[in-house]
Amino acid sequence: MNEFEIINTFFNQPQNNSKNSNNLHNLKLSIGDDCAMFGEYLICKDLLLEHIHFFSDIDPYALGHKSLAVNLSDLAAMGSIPCFFLLGIALPNKDEAWLAQFSSGLLSLAQKHNCILIGGDTTKSTKDICISITAIGKINSKSNSKILQRNNAQINDDIWVSGLIGEARLALGHKYKEWSISAEAFEHCIQRMQMPSPRVELGLLISNMANACIDISDGLLGDLGHILKASNVSAEINIDNIALSPYLHKTQCSKDIMLNCILCGGDDYELCFTAPTTHRNAIMEVGEQLNLPLSRIGKVSSQLHNMPNISAQYEGEILSLDNTFTSFMHF
Amino acid sequence: MNEFEIINTFFNQPQNNSKNSNNLHNLKLSIGDDCAMFGEYLICKDLLLEHIHFFSDIDPYALGHKSLAVNLSDLAAMGSIPCFFLLGIALPNKDEAWLAQFSSGLLSLAQKHNCILIGGDTTKSTKDICISITAIGKINSKSNSKILQRNNAQINDDIWVSGLIGEARLALGHKYKEWSISAEAFEHCIQRMQMPSPRVELGLLISNMANACIDISDGLLGDLGHILKASNVSAEINIDNIALSPYLHKTQCSKDIMLNCILCGGDDYELCFTAPTTHRNAIMEVGEQLNLPLSRIGKVSSQLHNMPNISAQYEGEILSLDNTFTSFMHF
Numbered sequence: 001m002n003e004f005e006i007i008n009t010f011f012n013q014p015q016n017n018s019k020n021s022n023n024l025h026n027l028k029l030s031i032g033d034d035c036a037m038f039g040e041y042l043i044c045k046d047l048l049l050e051h052i053h054f055f056s057d058i059d060p061y062a063l064g065h066k067s068l069a070v071n072l073s074d075l076a077a078m079g080s081i082p083c084f085f086l087l088g089i090a091l092p093n094k095d096e097a098w099l100a101q102f103s104s105g106l107l108s109l110a111q112k113h114n115c116i117l118i119g120g121d122t123t124k125s126t127k128d129i130c131i132s133i134t135a136i137g138k139i140n141s142k143s144n145s146k147i148l149q150r151n152n153a154q155i156n157d158d159i160w161v162s163g164l165i166g167e168a169r170l171a172l173g174h175k176y177k178e179w180s181i182s183a184e185a186f187e188h189c190i191q192r193m194q195m196p197s198p199r200v201e202l203g204l205l206i207s208n209m210a211n212a213c214i215d216i217s218d219g220l221l222g223d224l225g226h227i228l229k230a231s232n233v234s235a236e237i238n239i240d241n242i243a244l245s246p247y248l249h250k251t252q253c254s255k256d257i258m259l260n261c262i263l264c265g266g267d268d269y270e271l272c273f274t275a276p277t278t279h280r281n282a283i284m285e286v287g288e289q290l291n292l293p294l295s296r297i298g299k300v301s302s303q304l305h306n307m308p309n310i311s312a313q314y315e316g317e318i319l320s321l322d323n324t325f326t327s328f329m330h331f
Numbered sequence: 332m333n334e335f336e337i338i339n340t341f342f343n344q345p346q347n348n349s350k351n352s353n354n355l356h357n358l359k360l361s362i363g364d365d366c367a368m369f370g371e372y373l374i375c376k377d378l379l380l381e382h383i384h385f386f387s388d389i390d391p392y393a394l395g396h397k398s399l400a401v402n403l404s405d406l407a408a409m410g411s412i413p414c415f416f417l418l419g420i421a422l423p424n425k426d427e428a429w430l431a432q433f434s435s436g437l438l439s440l441a442q443k444h445n446c447i448l449i450g451g452d453t454t455k456s457t458k459d460i461c462i463s464i465t466a467i468g469k470i471n472s473k474s475n476s477k478i479l480q481r482n483n484a485q486i487n488d489d490i491w492v493s494g495l496i497g498e499a500r501l502a503l504g505h506k507y508k509e510w511s512i513s514a515e516a517f518e519h520c521i522q523r524m525q526m527p528s529p530r531v532e533l534g535l536l537i538s539n540m541a542n543a544c545i546d547i548s549d550g551l552l553g554d555l556g557h558i559l560k561a562s563n564v565s566a567e568i569n570i571d572n573i574a575l576s577p578y579l580h581k582t583q584c585s586k587d588i589m590l591n592c593i594l595c596g597g598d599d600y601e602l603c604f605t606a607p608t609t610h611r612n613a614i615m616e617v618g619e620q621l622n623l624p625l626s627r628i629g630k631v632s633s634q635l636h637n638m639p640n641i642s643a644q645y646e647g648e649i650l651s652l653d654n655t656f657t658s659f660m661h662f
Contacts, residue, residue: 031449045451094332
């Protein structure tokens, strides 16, 4: 059972609440997207555990940053404006120097996005650090923009991805000794892994153009797969069209490593979205405005056999993907 | 540094957000009470960690119940209506029988209070179970009721406490071998510790009468102390007036154990509130309506030396409390 099966089996049960009760509290979106929505507010929550989501030697400033960044990334994927957050933190000891650094990284990012810490819980843990942040955003009512969901990708939409994906995975593989990269490459890529930039401005700017959006936390294939499943569509993508990190260029690493990082690497927290072809130029302009590469990597297609499918090619070669979109083979 | 000092030192810093920005997002209440508030919604968050907040042998049904109950208790202390919650859970393995029991306890309590699970995060942990729930409530706009805060206790208010407090602590002390109680007493009191009843209905019914309210999670003295500090007042209480659990009666345990459980025991999740004397009869009626003992244990008084103080007596004897309200001595 993976995470999604656990949620569907045990926690996404029909709850005995009448439609009236839902309407009363103004619930607009429940389990199944990056955020839930009630009233004009969006809400999301992520857990970060030592040894699972970060290494024990992580710089506390970076950890403070990342803890909030992953939640702001969920808000960004819905095209919403960050407003508030709550912090739950369990620590084995009260190291004040550590706490000062952690809170500095956390509150710097919060301030950058005008996101206010409004509450939470601080407690002792036996051994490991455990962090849980709940972030609250708001729909951008000033513009025409709508909430971006996963389930609205339309056939013939362009598929876009922001930034230079795969860099975080490249650093992780080096750390795990799956492969070895230069000191310069590691220094750059570990920053991408530990200090991701949530694409809040991008989410807001595309929110009235895109049809579906998700943040890439599990890997491009897996997260694009979530859009496809929710929207009942398939996709054709061409990896040649992805803006490539110089550290993933063929002069720096093998094709296998590059494809693995690009297709299956999480933790970059870039956005993957689909949008009508009529918005191509406007989306390119958004990328220029933000000084952020936006790659048009393919298009949404109709399903065969009622199963979402990703047809991916690179240098004219077709990649074979498993049906969970978590790995690939090339023939 | 205790929890409150950590929050004040590292996380309750003036954030560079203009009043305008706060008004824009409709923030009404931030760090410092049981919940924060924005728009018409209240929000709170608690972490529960294995070995710290619950024993490894806890019945998963009870753990599911308690995880939500402690959050509903925070909503109750503000006099609000539970609406939604998010669940973050980290588990060392995917034991489906355990998950089925946990979700059953969790969703049963949720259903009882019409509180809908709308999202969250499920992840792996290395060893211990870690649970983080965020609960969202709404002000009761149908009635005249207001939000109950900690900082509005008025001089001469009556001080009230609900239920039979101290039972959870009595079970905990037995479990820790601080003392020994009968099998029957343990069976009753461990239920109180593991399956607390959040006083949601009580919070709603007193919300237009009480001036200040808090839920007792840290102990009567400590939590009453939070009200006093926030309200700049003192208190005079008489322990003889507390409705006493039969298991804390002098035929069952020593005076020291009884006072320790009543005054310093947390985990009962009863409410402590202050209200004008004019509401005495109406509050007694609420207790009868809910079939819940409501004890009038003293009154709010003015401060001496600008420091909140609790003057507590039992059987004519004055108890001496430390100024953190976490322990006592009797002369």
